[in-house]
Amino acid sequence: MDAVRQVTLSERLAEIDSEISAAALKSGRQVAEITTIVVTKFQPASLIRELSALGVRNFGESRHQEARQKVDELNDPTLVWHFVGQVQGKKARHIAEYSRVIHSIDREPLLTLLASDEKLTQCFLQLNLTDDPARGGVNPDALLPLAEVALRTPGIELLGVMAVAPLGQDPSRSFARVRMASELLQTVAPDAVSISAGMSGDFREAIREGATHLRIGSAITGNRPVAG
Numbered sequence: 001m002d003a004v005r006q007v008t009l010s011e012r013l014a015e016i017d018s019e020i021s022a023a024a025l026k027s028g029r030q031v032a033e034i035t036t037i038v039v040t041k042f043q044p045a046s047l048i049r050e051l052s053a054l055g056v057r058n059f060g061e062s063r064h065q066e067a068r069q070k071v072d073e074l075n076d077p078t079l080v081w082h083f084v085g086q087v088q089g090k091k092a093r094h095i096a097e098y099s100r101v102i103h104s105i106d107r108e109p110l111l112t113l114l115a116s117d118e119k120l121t122q123c124f125l126q127l128n129l130t131d132d133p134a135r136g137g138v139n140p141d142a143l144l145p146l147a148e149v150a151l152r153t154p155g156i157e158l159l160g161v162m163a164v165a166p167l168g169q170d171p172s173r174s175f176a177r178v179r180m181a182s183e184l185l186q187t188v189a190p191d192a193v194s195i196s197a198g199m200s201g202d203f204r205e206a207i208r209e210g211a212t213h214l215r216i217g218s219a220i221t222g223n224r225p226v227a228g
């Protein structure tokens with residue numbers, strides 16, 4: 001037997017699953033209220049197929065072109081696609097064709113573009129927790145006006161708030177801000193109770209602060225191939 005054995009995909013998946021359960025238990029939360037989305041950006045469709053065979057149903061992508069290709073290649077209606085990257089206006093409607101959930105709504109024009117009398121798109125409003133306006137997300141001060149627009153846009157189901165914890169800051173404090181923003185949002189949108197927060201390096205802290213949708217990439221998939 002090899003002394004050093006490669007950790008397999010199924011082992012990483014099981015390990016993260018059990019860490020999620022442990023963190024939920026420690027916070028007095030139910031695992032059933034937490035959805036794990038495996039973020040597969042830059043990863044080949046074959047990896048998604050392997051994860052699917054292991055029971056994963058929720059996948060996250062961040063670039064439209066790449067996502068569209070994988071959705072078409074896999075052609076599996078049992079998979080649920082989440083779009084987690086910045087949304088360009090001209091791609092918004094295309095993204096909504098295959099995404100059940102868009103996590104990164106951060107400005108009013110996107111809502112107008114997604115308005116529909118036929119199709120329902122579930123959305124998170126993304127918060128920008130940095131001082132850099134080039135980062136995706138709405139300033140927390142502008143969350144409620146954006147939520148009001150989302151609530152009156154046909155075809156939009158508002159799920160809650162989404163955020164990425166800024167690098168170099170204590171993730172617990174960042175996620176505490178997200179939790180407060182979520183509570184504020186619920187004053188105008190009582191059904192928008194979900195929180196999309198937590199990545200490979202900080203999902204434990206996010207669970208402690210109430211995250212319901214984790215977006216985990218490299219801790220499950222292994223390192224991403226370098227972007228081409």
Ligand SMILES: *Cc1c(COP(=O)(O)O)cnc(C)c1O
Nearest residue numbers: 039062084199200215216217218
């Ligand atoms: C890439 C990405 C993730 C996953 O990041 P990991 O650190 O690999 O877990 C989560 N959310 C967003 C918005 C991302 O772009």
